[in-house]
Amino acid sequence: MKNTYSYLISLILLLSFLSCKKEVSINTINIIPIPKQLKQNEGYFEINNKTKIVYTADNDVERIASFLSIDLEKRNLNPQFVTFDKNIKLKNVIYLELNPQLDLPKEAYKLSITNNGFHVSASNAAGLFYGYQTIKQLLPANYSKDLAFHHLEIEDVPRFKWRGMHLDVCRHFMPKEYVMKYIDYLASMKMNSFHWHLTEDQGWRIEIKAYPKLTEIGAWRKETLIGHHGKGTKFDGKKHGGFYTQEEIKEVVAYAKDRFITIVPEIEMPGHAQAAISAYPELGCTGEQVDVWNTWGVSPYIYNVEDTTFEFLQTVLDEVMALFPSEYIHIGGDEAIKKQWKSSKKIQRKIKELGLKDEHELQSYFIKRIEKYVNSKGRSIIGWDEILEGGLAPNATVMSWRGTEGGIAASKAHHKVIMSPGTHCYFDHYQSEDRDNEPLAIGGFTDVEKVYSFEPVPEELSKEEAKYILGAQGNVWTEYILTPDHVDYMIFPRMIALSEVLWSPVEKRDYSDFLKRLNVYREVLDREDIHYAKHVFSEE
Ligand code: ACM
Numbered sequence: 001m002k003n004t005y006s007y008l009i010s011l012i013l014l015l016s017f018l019s020c021k022k023e024v025s026i027n028t029i030n031i032i033p034i035p036k037q038l039k040q041n042e043g044y045f046e047i048n049n050k051t052k053i054v055y056t057a058d059n060d061v062e063r064i065a066s067f068l069s070i071d072l073e074k075r076n077l078n079p080q081f082v083t084f085d086k087n088i089k090l091k092n093v094i095y096l097e098l099n100p101q102l103d104l105p106k107e108a109y110k111l112s113i114t115n116n117g118f119h120v121s122a123s124n125a126a127g128l129f130y131g132y133q134t135i136k137q138l139l140p141a142n143y144s145k146d147l148a149f150h151h152l153e154i155e156d157v158p159r160f161k162w163r164g165m166h167l168d169v170c171r172h173f174m175p176k177e178y179v180m181k182y183i184d185y186l187a188s189m190k191m192n193s194f195h196w197h198l199t200e201d202q203g204w205r206i207e208i209k210a211y212p213k214l215t216e217i218g219a220w221r222k223e224t225l226i227g228h229h230g231k232g233t234k235f236d237g238k239k240h241g242g243f244y245t246q247e248e249i250k251e252v253v254a255y256a257k258d259r260f261i262t263i264v265p266e267i268e269m270p271g272h273a274q275a276a277i278s279a280y281p282e283l284g285c286t287g288e289q290v291d292v293w294n295t296w297g298v299s300p301y302i303y304n305v306e307d308t309t310f311e312f313l314q315t316v317l318d319e320v321m322a323l324f325p326s327e328y329i330h331i332g333g334d335e336a337i338k339k340q341w342k343s344s345k346k347i348q349r350k351i352k353e354l355g356l357k358d359e360h361e362l363q364s365y366f367i368k369r370i371e372k373y374v375n376s377k378g379r380s381i382i383g384w385d386e387i388l389e390g391g392l393a394p395n396a397t398v399m400s401w402r403g404t405e406g407g408i409a410a411s412k413a414h415h416k417v418i419m420s421p422g423t424h425c426y427f428d429h430y431q432s433e434d435r436d437n438e439p440l441a442i443g444g445f446t447d448v449e450k451v452y453s454f455e456p457v458p459e460e461l462s463k464e465e466a467k468y469i470l471g472a473q474g475n476v477w478t479e480y481i482l483t484p485d486h487v488d489y490m491i492f493p494r495m496i497a498l499s500e501v502l503w504s505p506v507e508k509r510d511y512s513d514f515l516k517r518l519n520v521y522r523e524v525l526d527r528e529d530i531h532y533a534k535h536v537f538s539e540e
Contacts, residue, residue, distance in 0.1 A: 026148045027140050030520040032496055033190060033503035034513075035134065041151035045113050047094070048147075049077055054090065056098040057083040060125035063258060064132045065096055071136055075143050090116055094135070097121040098128050107192075108157035111135070113149050126260040130156065130190050141523035160456065162418050163502040164193035164264075164473030165495060167487070170200030170275075171296070171478040173242035178484040180255050185491070187259040189499035194256060195330060195473060197266045201274035201299035203292060205243045206265070210315045213279035219243040221292040227440060235294060249323050264382065265324045267316060270366050271336030274299040283309050285340040285347060296479045298335045305350050305366060314373050321377055328397060329374055333367055334384035364390030371396055382418065385410070401425075401475070404458050411461055411468035419472040424454035425498070427490045428477040431533045439489070440480050448536045452497040452511050474498050485531045492525060492532035493518055
């Protein structure tokens, strides 16, 4: 009897204890870009104040562990760090394992969540970083929510090698701090390439020690066109400009490297050169002293083809290559108006002397000569698709922007290609057809659905030719984008849609499922106070 009585008491106590234990809310699994394979299992794991971060002793991994620790600190945890050795008990841990022996491609990772905790593994540090980005997305956006996670297994690998975003800091200068924030945005979506458009008609933005006037003069314009060209064109009367010192550039390059992002600098030639010519008129074809351009469009001021101009460009490229360790240097090549070449006697003599047919062949000569120089320094060039005109430089990679045709032609000719067609990848376009309720933009219409529908590999290509498509990127030209806040509005959420195009397998792409995940991810944008376009969120 006594036994039955005490049994009952224990049972009551146990039941009341269980009923007092708070309900754990397990976080939804919501990952963008969607992983290649994801399997949810029975059970859940809860991170608590005893959970340790265990990591392979390696500088890159230690940095990734510290990124994760910052995320956990925001949730009032202060995890202990431990470097892995075989005596460590992998219980209640987040284990970041870098193991080159693993049979995983570069940038791939595996993530499992079990009773023992999280285990991310990768064969290179970039893969581990992407595994960390997935963990970061699994953490609830709301800092005060429970840290309970479904058991799961993920195997993930990017579809494309080049997952990029571009930013024009010439039409409107963007501070270094914002460029770093932009790099963080890219990292959060597992992108790996930042194309930094640094020279233009409207401003030269990189300090070149051999040619100080490029930034003393070329970085500043007296005023800027207000709105689109039209009747009664007006200017704002305000000086605009700015540039990055070499020290600042080094800082940004290192920041990007720490996040597994390669910065590809763009130094435009032979066109889009008015700011450089304003600083050094002898680089132009007319000898005129011009100002840095104050309006939009394409300036007719183009570099001449004197040996001294090539010496100038090579010196500039020497300094650029010393700052940027990227395999690729973007040399522009787009929209070079040939009018000044046509009307210059000197240039026409040069065309004859070189045995060339016309100005297109001269442009091709120009780009090939620069390519030879860049190649001699162990680097490769990328040019916009106009570099196909008049004959492609032998090793050039083509960035296809006037549609995909240039990219198709280049891959058929066995040149590497980055797709960036205006139709799907220009994030300076309007995001809504209701332009009256949108901030002024350059034109066009590219909404999230259109970006999401983009297929970087055109059907016209054979399997063999398709291998030349490295990937794609979104472009942000800033004629009508004056502030970082407005850049945010133009890239979010379009960049998020593009990240899934670039990372996830085609068969995993499902727009309505993407929208559901985006709707959850939106809480992160809100928490971070990021200005984003709301058209795709139906209730708005
Ligand atoms: C470009 O949009 N001019 C490359």
